[in-house]
Amino acid sequence: MKFDFVKRSRYFFIFSIAITILGIAMLGIFGMNYGVDFRAGSSVDIAVKKDMSGQKEAIEKFLADNGLGQPAITVGASRVTMRFDTVLDDAKERTLKDGFAANFDKDASAEVNTVDVEIAKELERNALIAMLVASLGIVIYVSIRFEWRFALAAIVALMHDAFIVISVFSILQLEVNLPFIVAVLTIIGYSINDTIVIFDRVRENLRFAKIKKPSDLDELVNASVGQTFTRSINTVLTVAVAAICLLIFGSEAIKLFSLAILIGLVSGAYSSIFIASPLWLVLKKKQKPKTAVKTPAAS
Incomplete structure (x- = not known):
């Protein structure tokens, strides 16, 4: 050239x-x-069996009603990802898992990863x-x-x-x-x-x-x-x-x-x-x- x-x-x-x-x-x-990798907080990845597209507002309402805050949410066809700025304690983690299964998908499988400040x-x-x-x-x-x-x-x-x-x-x-x-x-x-x-x-x-x-x-x-x-x-x-x-x-x-x-x-x-x-x-x-x-x- x-x-x-x-x-x-x-x-x-x-x-x-x-x-x-x-x-x-x-x-x-x-x-x-x-x-979450570089700041304290919890990351929640939920694998779902049914299509969750269009359910973002409903999920946000569910989290607010249960005192779980307003995390960043990504909703896909088979996966829902949440990024919390605060660390979820055992009680909130259980509320999230049980509430999501009861309200959206009983077969959902949730994985919670928590990173503390240090x-x-x-x-x-x-x-x-x-x-x-x-x-x-x-x-x-x-x-x-x-x-x-x-x-x-x-x-x-x-x-x-x-x-x-x-x-x-x-x-x-x-x-x-x-x-x-x-x-x-x-x-x-x-x-x-x-x-x-x-x-x-x-x-x-x-x-x-x-x-x-x-x-x-x-x-x-x-x-x-x-x-x-x-x-x-x-x-x-x-x-x-x-x-x-x-x-x-x-x-x-x-x-x-x-x-x-x-x-x-x-x-x-x-x-x-x-x-x-x-x-x-x-x-x-x-x-x-x-x-x-x-x-x-x-x-």
């Missing part, structure tokens, strides 16, 4: 910076909609540590295999991808839970794989190129990205098709996971092609030229 990625990289940088600033503003305004804080802390360790491992790996400029460009691209997904979930106030963290780590893996393929081509072309002026580096990056462009797009499209199918046909439990993967795939392809390599080029051009060591003339 013949396209001047380097010449237009300024517009891609501006676009990404604008998206980042918008994301920071949205996070400051809305924050994240943490699920566990929620520990899960949040461990999730952050997992992402930091993954990022650090990527920096070390790329630094050893390539050089620190490649590593810095790669980690900026990865942070860009993760932040895009986080910003979208913040703006839409979608629930952030453990599957979301798994999705972000998966996105990091796909993105770094795509970025490494492009960097490997850059390094290979750099090995045989004769760089005499800055424009030669521009041509090298354009050629390297162009040579891997089709491969990058085909890889993303293949995985995106699977993510779209999971989003459309999957259960409620994995819909947000699938959505996060889909957003991250698009963002990852964009950053690998339009951000990572041009950023490496900017860093490379700032490298001080090596000065030749003069040997004293023989007398």
Whole structure:
């Protein structure tokens, strides 16, 4: 593919910076909609034998009448999910199970998962540590295999991808839970794989190129990205098709996971092609030229 990625990289940088600033503003305004995994509360999953579609208002009335509060409710054809901001004690849990069976489906099977404050804080802390360790491992790996400029460009691209997904979930106030963290780590893996393929081509072309002026580096990056462009797009499209199918046909439990993967795939392809390599080029051009060591003339 013949396209001047380097010449237009300024517009891609501006676009990404604008998206980042918008994301920071949205996070400051809305924050994240943490699920039960990251805050104290109870999660109730009820498997039903009959179609419960259209029963959401009736379920909400039943909960209010029995002093069970107003949880977030998702009603599907064969499953009802409730997310309580408070921990259900044994009495309320029994009231919920018995009342739901009596009023809606006597064959319903309910599973209650409770997370207290300390566990929620520990899960949040461990999730952050997992992402930091993954990022650090990527920096070390790329630094050893390539050089620190490649590593810095790669980690900026990865942070860009993760932040895009986080910003979208913040703006839409979608629930952030453990599957979301798994999705972000998966996105990091796909993105770094795509970025490494492009960097490997850059390094290979750099090995045989004769760089005499800055424009030669521009041509090298354009050629390297162009040579891997089709491969990058085909890889993303293949995985995106699977993510779209999971989003459309999957259960409620994995819909947000699938959505996060889909957003991250698009963002990852964009950053690998339009951000990572041009950023490496900017860093490379700032490298001080090596000065030749003069040997004293023989007398």
